[in-house]
Amino acid sequence: AQSVAQPEDQVNVAEGNPLTVKCTYSVSGNPYLFWYVQYPNRGLQFLLKYITGDNLVKGSYGFEAEFNKSQTSFHLKKPSALVSDSALYFCAVRDIRGNTGFQKLVFGTGTRLLVSP
């Protein structure tokens, strides 16, 4: 089964510094990977995805993610963090259900990002 792991429960970074939120994956076949952000009491917002092509994927709000096949990682990055980036971040991988071909996303446990002023 496809899975992702987010090894950090929380990441703390000062405003203006670069940030990285880590995600590793375990898949059979080619991975389709996603990042989402969730602000308090809100739904998840899609940030970016990797399907194929360039290993560096650019997304919303200045975020980008680097796909690394040899390390089976898909880390989320931003060159300069903002206090408003403080939120819960989820990594996800596409999973296809058996013979039905139905697609679902398998989510990691989430990483809380705290950006201090």
Added chain:
Amino acid sequence: SQTIHQWPATLVQPVGSPLSLECTVEGTSNPNLYWYRQAAGRGLQLLFYSVGIGQISSEVPQNLSASRPQDRQFILSSKKLLLSDSGFYLCAWRATAGAPYEQYFGPGTRLTVT
């Protein structure tokens, strides 16, 4: 553009009472629809998904049920709520035309069972 609505936004219900949460999607046709529950502000648990009207699949056995009476309407129900049903319920959709693998989420319903 597509939008997804959920209501109510918050709900406080006593144990044993019925539940009905509604989700509607605008601006797309024949979407895949999903219900998730998020407990304690963390991990997401997929509860149900639907590929079409009247077609519901359950991911985990539980006290809840789902229905899709119209193409863009997805309803989560319970006949008798349990304390353990408390949580943040999220509806999501995915387009089936083209190759858009990502899901888009609604604003969620915070359910507290007392």
